[in-house]
Amino acid sequence: MRPENCNHAHNFDWELYPQAENFLIRHISTFLENNSFARTLSSSIEHETSTLFFDWIDHMVLPENIVSEKALDEFGFRRMDSLEVPPDMKVFMHPGAIFFPVLLTKGRCTEVILKPERLDHFIQMLGKGFSIEGDIYGHYRKAVISHQDNSILSAVERRGYNGFLLSANAHDAQEYRQALEIFFCRQRYFEDPGEGMNATLLLIKNLCKKLSPARVTDAFFRAERVYWERKNSAGQTQKARQDRVGLGWGNHDHHTYRTSRNNFTRLIKIFETLGFVCREQFFAGEEAGWGAQVLEHPQCNIVLFTDVDLLKEEKSKDFSHYDLEQTTRLGTVGLWVELHGESMLQAGLHHLAARFNFEKIRTDLKRQNINTMHPFSYFEFLKQAFTEAETWKVEPKRLNKLFEKNAITRAQYETFLRNGTIGSHLENLQRTRGFKGFNQRSVSAIIKATDPREYKFQGA
Structure with a gap:
């Protein structure tokens, strides 16, 4: 399908x-x-x-x-x-x-x-x-x-192509190189996240006038993976292992973005401008409080998992294309965004999932002092587990804002200020039998397990 x-x-x-x-x-x-x-x-x-x-x-x-x-x-x-x-x-x-x-x-x-x-x-x-x-x-x-x-x-x-004919004359090579540099150097810090999302959309629209959306997409995600990797030590370690045989991240499975309710439709608009097409949606119910839209690019072999806080009454509508009303309660996704910023902007990817030998990489990374969380999927056809979370520092002004809104307790405020909190992961994933999807119940479990208010670092 x-x-x-x-x-x-x-x-x-x-x-x-x-x-x-x-x-x-x-x-x-x-x-x-x-x-x-x-x-x-x-x-x-x-x-x-x-x-x-x-x-x-x-x-x-x-x-x-x-x-x-x-x-x-x-x-x-x-x-x-x-x-x-x-x-x-x-x-x-x-x-x-x-x-x-x-x-x-x-x-x-x-x-x-x-x-x-x-x-x-x-x-x-x-x-x-x-x-x-x-x-x-x-x-x-x-x-x-x-x-x-x-x-x-x-x-x-x-680089943005799904055919099998060699490019004898890359007439757009210079424009592609410029797009790569633009994405590596793009502004990611904005006082107003909505302004930042709009600026990113405009940037991509302008580049799509010079290059095909598929070429722009390829350049964009090469830059996104590097940005995520520089903020994730497990990713750096595994990338170095794969670089020793010259392979890079050619085994990526999906890229995961987290965004606020206010900016979710903007995020989807950005990806649709790049040529992504929506696949399945997930809704985990009132208790879990999250939803997700899966997207796939038909030419670039790139899959996205986009997370957002979601209410029970919103599961029946196309929440990817209709603005979500603002709420006072922050779920796991919303709190992560308030702590670190939008994935599309300063925070970067929540995690990169790549395909591995599931058991072997757990053992091999452990030898390099990188722990893996308990698997949240463990089926014959789909196995998934996060590495232990990367700790990120949190800007005091973000914590002050959250505390003033009673979104975090005094104890959580002091802990986050002193120690930082859960940031990004590398996802260990293995698929067999051609399975292309995800398991909603399993994803719900890991969403709850990585709530910054509940997460306990191993050894803490």
């Missing part, structure tokens, strides 16, 4: 596809048996980064004499004629799952293509002097890493 309309969020019911997953795993295993370089690299990636080789695959090319269109159709893959592909290939995607695309070719070679965040960094760490096809800062670049008999290992870099 592909996202089409925010007003039909309740229609999203993501299913499991174990047969399709097994089909892909079989072909990857055969490929690794036939390419020793890829086999060694796969082992190194999994050992050094606590991730799964499967989650680093951008797409796979299979010969038509090995796999037929009918077989792909039986596994749920659908031909996508709208995507740009080489003339001798056809592309198939699974609309209801997270599986990577499969291309059928009239040729004889099987090819696995990886997706490092930056291709030049990946090649640098391999140290073999591989050449890159496609323009720097172009929408699609590629390098062949290993060609053994009929098995090819390659890697690509995408």
Whole structure:
């Protein structure tokens, strides 16, 4: 199922596809048996980064004499004629799952293509002097890493593009570089958050006049991940591990934003201007007091989870597109925003979720003194856990305002002022069977568990 309309969020019911997953795993295993370089690299990636080789695959090319269109159709893959592909290939995607695309070719070679965040960094760490096809800062670049008999290992870099044709002449490369710099240097501190949200929307609208929304989106989130990482030590540690093999954050699963009720529709407007489409909505009930809108970009393979305080009577309306009335009570999300600011502005992402080997990364990060909270999802098809929260200092004027409104107690005021409070996380996530969704009950549990008024730091 592909996202089409925010007003039909309740229609999203993501299913499991174990047969399709097994089909892909079989072909990857055969490929690794036939390419020793890829086999060694796969082992190194999994050992050094606590991730799964499967989650680093951008797409796979299979010969038509090995796999037929009918077989792909039986596994749920659908031909996508709208995507740009080489003339001798056809592309198939699974609309209801997270599986990577499969291309059928009239040729004889099987090819696995990886997706490092930056291709030049990946090649640098391999140290073999591989050449890159496609323009720097172009929408699609590629390098062949290993060609053994009929098995090819390659890697690509995408910057706002979901096709499969090299960018022979990146006519917008200069504008893209300027957009990157603008997003890295954009103003994030505003006295009036509403003014800041409006300024951010205007900035993005102006950039979309020079670049496609997909290109702007890619530049925007590269800057967002860096900003989050610089404020999160677990993210820095894990990024360094992934950078040692040159992969960066190519394994990101979703980016989570928190916002005030007053600015939630502005946040959604910003993302829709970038080309995001709304998927499912969540409402956790009166006690939990939160809601969320999931969004997905159809060209950039980026998913967003946007959190907001929500009231029981608001669950029946499209709260992403109708302004929410102001309330005196602050839930977990609202309090976090009052303490630190809007995620779109000075606070940055609440967390980045990336795909890992769930058990291995918990153990490996523990060796580096990074603790992981109790899992809030633990199903065969979906496992999720936050690293222990990063402690952020809180501006005294924010605490004064909260205390004057009776939103926090005197004891909480003094604790937050002295010690700081819960800031951001890295989310450890593992998906199997192609599951694309989230579990509402599990998310409700972690929302409540990370309320700054209740959260206890490990060892405290």
